[in-house]
Amino acid sequence: MTSRLAQSEQPPNEPLTVSELTAGIKNLLEEGLPPFWLTGEISNFKHHTSGHFYFSMKDEEAQIPCVMWAGRNRNLRFTPRDGMQVVVHGKVTVYEKRGYYQFEVWQMQPAGVGALQLAFERLKQRLHAEGLFDEDHKKPLPEYPQRIGIVTSPTGAAIRDVISVLRRRWPAITIILRPVRVQGAGAAEEIAQALEEFNAYGEVDLVIIGRGGGSLEDLWPFNEEIVARAIYASALPVVSAVGHEIDFSISDFVADLRAPTPSAAAEMVVPQAAEVKRLLWHQLQRAYLHLHRQMQTQRERLQRFAGSYGMRRPIDALHQHSQTLDEKHHRLQQSMQQVLAQHRRDIAHLYHRLQALSHQNILRRGFTLVFKDDSGSLVSAAAQLQPEDRIRLQFAEGQAHATVQSTQP
Structure with a gap:
């Protein structure tokens, strides 16, 4: 195919197909460009449910789409985020489904690492080696909690958001706040002491610790060893909800559950009270399980295909199909949300019809x-x-x- 693409003269009765052209370009780029190092700023970062990283790298004048497969990014010692300057190693590949080139990242490291980030990584490695992050140690959350303890600032936006969500979703919940400082000197010691006090009290079903977003320095109390060991020693389930979705702290890794934001923590620890919403949620879960089985079946087919005889680039083909599955998964989620909205409208319509038939209205x-x-x-x-x-x-x-x-x- 590459030889046909390189011909200076081509008979009009022998045109190339789009697939042949794309395959030829793919071969020229992937065979012609060796692996190399690339530096730039991360933007549009997305960690897909499949485990893959999708993002762009840019400078002042250009950008290039990038992908880092789950098998490559699993051992990263930091969390990529938008605006981060990084140095990556990999190669240029072509995603034939859409006909565009992208940079396949094999390795990634920050372009510059400060003292706090280094301290974070060292403590994370040491605690991980000690087993504080082990999944076997994590406790399940109660399905229907009645009393929840919260460790956070009494004046921040986080506590208002958490209380609002808990009251809306599960009105019967009892909330017990243990006010603490969440930044500055002494904050880590207060957080650890609050966890010890809740365990001594014992009259709550779980504890949420956290705060709103901020800089690495602002969030640092949740990266202190004293807080990590207090979470690990807690007999009560602990949910860590520190910062925004892109922020990760040591407490997130030790806690029994990590929530991306304080509001999300409230959503995750209590069920929805309305019976209709519970029914719709059950239907949604059934659809999700069905989707999961379909995706598993497709992945098994891809694995068999990748291992078949005669495949020139089996791993590359597997990556192409995996990326397509991610796109289909996203579209199906959108369709399910539309079905959910239609069910809500149908229920509201039936309610108004019943009201019209009431003898009082007659x-x-x-x-x-x-x-x-x-x-x-x-x-x-x-x-x-x-x-x-x-x-x-x-x-x-x-x-x-x-x-x-x-x-x-």
Whole structure:
């Protein structure tokens, strides 16, 4: 195919197909350019549920899309984020499905690492080696908590957001706040002491620790060893909710559950109270499990395909199909959200129809209900009455008593 692409003259009756052209360009780029180091700023970073990293690297005048497969990024010692200057090693590849080139990253490291970041990485490595991050040690969260302890600042936006979400989702919840400083000297010691006090108290189902976003220095108390060991020693489940979604702290790795934000923590620890929403959520989970099985089946097919005889670049083909699956997964999630919204509209419509059929609404349109005074029975025909019978008239608002003068069939 590459030889055909390189021909200076090509008969018009032998045109290339789009697939042939793309494959030829892919071969020229991937075979013609050796692996190299590249530096730039990360933007549009996305950590997909498949584990892959998708992002762009840019400088003042240009940018290039990048991908780092889950097998490559699993051992990174830092979390990439938008705006971070990095140095990466890899090669140029072509994503044939969309016909564009991208940089496949094999290695990544920060372009410049400060003292706090180095301290963070060293403590993270040491605690990981000691087993503080082990999944076997993590405790499950109760499905229906009744009392929740919160360790945070009493004046920050985080506590207001958490209380608002908890009250909206699970109104019966009891919230116990242990106020602490969340930045500055002595903050780490206060957080650790608060966790010890909640464990001694023992009358809560779980504890949320956290704060809103800030700089690495602002979030540093949650990177202190004393806080990490207090979380590890806690008999109560601990949820870490520090900063924004892109922020990671040592407490996130030690805690039984990491939430991207304080508001997200509140969403994750209590269920939704409304029965209709629980039903829709159950349907959504069933759809998700079905999708997961489909994706697993496709991945197994891709694995068999990648290991088949005659494949020139089996790993490359697997990556191409995996990226396509990620796109389909995203589109299906959007479709499921649309179905969920339609169900809500249908339920609201049925509710309004039931209201329109209420007997109270019929009375408001000028109709009345007639009852016999002596027996209290409902009168549906004039033949049920005799002159001088006492009757009671029921209106939409109030009632009246009357005497029958005469009747007509």
